């Protein structure tokens with residue numbers, strides 16, 4: 139089916155050949171995106187790489203068109219965004235795509251990462267691949283944080299105030315860092331200007347890291363739901379057309395859901411108060427970051443006590459950044475030789491507990507610390523749930539995973555993908571597709 | 578010196594902000610706030626549209642009641658054609674307002690009547706003037722109020738119709754008014770709507786509920802003038818995407834079933 143022998147994808151175009159012999163982009167694409175041999179048993183969770191690539195391009199495109207109309211000046215920014223919404227042709231579409239696109243970018247990133255955790259995709263030889271992914275997460279967070287400041291609404295301003303102030307907890311150089319971030323002694327026009335410049339830059343850095351991420355992927359090859367390396371051609375299919383086709387399905391479904399929000403409930407994920415222009419003298423009653431930061435915000439707030447000589451504020455900041463840093467070293471914390479949770483009867487449970495823990499952290503991050511949990515008894519407050527969930531977040535990585543590596547008895551792992559997928563007595567064409575679609 | 582004191586200030590601000598952040602936020606007694614009832618708005622749902630008759634009446638309420646305190650700066654007079662006003666009517670509405678223009682050839686600023694391409698002229702030249710005229714409280718611009726509150730339309734309707742006698746245990750200071758739907762229950766805006774506060778040209782009876790209903794319909798349009806276009810386009814886009822997804826899925830099944838092994 140695929141033109142295996144032809145380096146440039148079966149084209150006879152002289153021009154393509156001429157270019158390719160001087161700059162082998164076509165043969166590169168052919169090799170890395172068409173012939174690339176992928177395990178035949180991906181489930182739908184393997185769609186999110188393609189979805190993220192699409193979203194990154196969508197964010198860059200919508201962002202560039204927004205930037206043509208946006209004014210990075212505290213006196214004009216809010217009104218310029220409203221002008222985009224009202225007077226620029228399809229400006230509302232650009233803005234809502236960009237705003238909801240950020241939300242769906244994080245939905246996709248988080249699913250992509252939990253997928254990696256469930257199937258052990260971070261284990262050797264994919265440690266660098268995983269770490270580059272964490273770099274992308276960090277850059278995306280920085281990008282989204284700075285982007286959220288641009289419309290210069292109340293939450294833009296006060297969210298930026300809270301987050302930039304965190305850096306003042308850093309010993310010795312804290313205040314200098316804050317001054318540097320602000321470009322002065324308060325959040326003002328210089329802050330907005332530099333955030334805009336960096337918000338424009340960072341997505342391209344992300345793009346660069348994505349390229350490295352894909353290069354690393356294509357060295358080690360993709361993991362798969364069984365976590366067993368392909369043993370030969372019977373275990374793989376070529377990426378094109380099999381996975382380009384499957385990715386198209388997943389992408390179309392994902393975009394359908396995103397479009398439903400963009401067109402019918404565009405402000406669903408947004409904070410209403412950001413439709414009020416920033417007022418530096420008027421603090422909102424309840425400052426909350428965007429939903430995708432809530433778990434980390436919860437961890438930050440949950441350290442509200444001094445630990446030895448570390449003050450609570452610095453402790454919170456360390457915990458928050460630690461929550462991401464621990465992801466970098468995850469490949470070395472999980473010592474189990476088995477990748478997929480399918481064959482790890484105990485880890486499987488802890489995975490789901492960890493997922494629930496993260497959801498609870500998100501809930502904690504969005505509520506005032508002294509509210510009763512789920513509106514229940516007064517004595518069990520959000521902050522208490524925050525202590526528990528924060529503790530568990532770190533315990534999962536630092537205690538549970540290392541111990542499981544020693545004490546867990548994994549189930550027998552199939553010898554090969556084709557044995558697991560095609561074996562088991564069933565035969566016929568229908569059976570090939572079916573098992574792959576189950577998670 | 579200056580830098581040091583500035584840094585101190587920054588540090589103090591930091592502490593203050595950290596306090597608002599870490600300490601809880603129920604200072605206003607959020608527990609006492611009454612939840613607004615949910616209303617059946619014409620603009621709700623994926624097929625919801627602007628109720629033009631109500632929004633036109635709402636414009637009248639805005640112009641005759643609210644506009645003495647509240648601006649509407651994101652909306653231009655010409656946008657009113659969306660609500661079914663014709664160009665002559667829009668010109669007439671605009672002409673009631675004066676804007677400062679210039680400088681002219683002599684370098685002087687001058688007053689002229691507003692024209693349709695001008696944005697709605699607000700009652701005050703700046704926020705300080707607005708606060709000075711309202712006991713220090715700032716009447717917010719109404720262009721985006723519907724989007725700026727959780728459950729915006731229901732909340733504003735409840736707020737406008739919700740003024741009552743304060744319960745005996747609540748002390749209402751001068752310049753404040755009791756309204757159980759407002760955070761903290763004490764709002765600087767005096768009850769703006771009273772029966773027959775406006776005279777509707779279409780004969781609708783101007784009850785408080787009716788005027789509140791109408792002005793919220795108007796404010797909803799003012800906050801999201803793109804709504805009808807957005808939903809119409811959304812219907813087509815989502816339908817297209819659903820069909821595309823189905824076709825791609827069928828093609829994928831077909832392709833994978835041919836996979837030999």
Ligand code: HEM
Pocket residue numbers: 194197198199200201202203204205208219233236237240243278281282283285286287288289337338341342344
């Ligand atoms: C990974 C990619 C990106 C992410 C996650 C992202 C995220 C965001 C977010 C969360 C906002 C605030 C939206 C709102 O509340 O209104 C925003 C605004 C903005 N972004 Fe981006 N962005 C990305 C790429 C870009 C690029 C490449 C540009 C190009 C210059 C750009 C230009 C803008 C502009 C001008 C605004 C202000 C207008 C507005 O608020 O709608 N963005 N971005």
